[in-house]
Amino acid sequence: DFQLPLAGRTVTISAGGTREPLDPVRFLGNRSSGKQGVALAVAARNAGATVRLLAAHMDVPPPAGVEVVPVETALQLREAALAAAADSDVVIMSAAVADFRPAAVSDTKIKKRDDREDPVITLVRNPDILHELVDLRNSAAPGRRQQLIVGFAAETGDSDGDVLAHARAKLQRKGCDLLVVNHVGTDKVFGQDTNSVVILARSGSEPQEASGTKTEVSAAIISRISAELNSVSP
Ligand code: C5P
Numbered sequence: 001d002f003q004l005p006l007a008g009r010t011v012t013i014s015a016g017g018t019r020e021p022l023d024p025v026r027f028l029g030n031r032s033s034g035k036q037g038v039a040l041a042v043a044a045r046n047a048g049a050t051v052r053l054l055a056a057h058m059d060v061p062p063p064a065g066v067e068v069v070p071v072e073t074a075l076q077l078r079e080a081a082l083a084a085a086a087d088s089d090v091v092i093m094s095a096a097v098a099d100f101r102p103a104a105v106s107d108t109k110i111k112k113r114d115d116r117e118d119p120v121i122t123l124v125r126n127p128d129i130l131h132e133l134v135d136l137r138n139s140a141a142p143g144r145r146q147q148l149i150v151g152f153a154a155e156t157g158d159s160d161g162d163v164l165a166h167a168r169a170k171l172q173r174k175g176c177d178l179l180v181v182n183h184v185g186t187d188k189v190f191g192q193d194t195n196s197v198v199i200l201a202r203s204g205s206e207p208q209e210a211s212g213t214k215t216e217v218s219a220a221i222i223s224r225i226s227a228e229l230n231s232v233s234p
Helices: 035-046 074-085 129-138 161-176 214-229
Strands: 012-017 020-023 026-028 049-057 066-072 090-093 098-103 124-126 148-155 178-183 194-201 208-213
Touching: 012 074, 020 098, 026 098, 026 194, 035 090, 049 074, 049 148, 074 090, 074 098, 090 129, 090 214, 098 208, 129 148, 129 161, 129 214, 148 161, 148 214, 161 178, 161 194, 194 214, 208 214
Parallel strands: 012 049, 012 090, 049 066, 090 148, 148 178
Antiparallel strands: 020 026, 098 124, 178 194, 194 208
8 A cells, every 4th residue: 555654643843033123114134045945945845744844034935735834033923833733743943043132022113212322232132942842842731742843953063073963962951863964064054955964863763864955855855854753653
């Protein structure tokens, strides 16, 4: 019998970069293009999953055949992610979430004024959504603890060894099941069509490398996820 590996599964994927408003026309943002998250959504859809894409700002359009939930800020993404997680078999946090947001959002455009000091932007911490998703999953009834949670980590470092050490610590801290690690420089990854990653598992199995186009990398990530899901009883 032919069956797609994620048939009957619901996969929630966050993608793109959050934007944190300063005033009605300005925001703090990041360089995430959304390409990796969109490629994951395509791969999950092609593997037979029902896909929900929580889309922060993206430079690329969302794919056909997936449900799209548009979000702007980290707090909006948090709401959407916690709601979507309730009935998801898999949650993949590939969005670049702002760690901080402006403490206050001005109702009107911030203006230059010669009679006043230059403005200072105070930032406050955003919640760690990935961490909250893990806590939520871990506090669920025993029968509902099978949810697989996948994080991404963009790490800078002088060597691959350095990067892996940081990533292992992050995996422990966040408590997710899989962590997809990118070794980044400013010229790498963001907006590019290719990527090179290492997939770390909390279960401690060997790190798995995947590289190529974001489509190829996504296929590898999705097949790893399928393998993890199908290795535990459904
Ligand atoms: O700690 P760091 O930002 O490197 O972790 C990256 C991972 O955590 C990504 O999966 C990202 O989507 C997620 N994240 C989150 N909430 C935040 C910051 C990051 O879920 N506030």
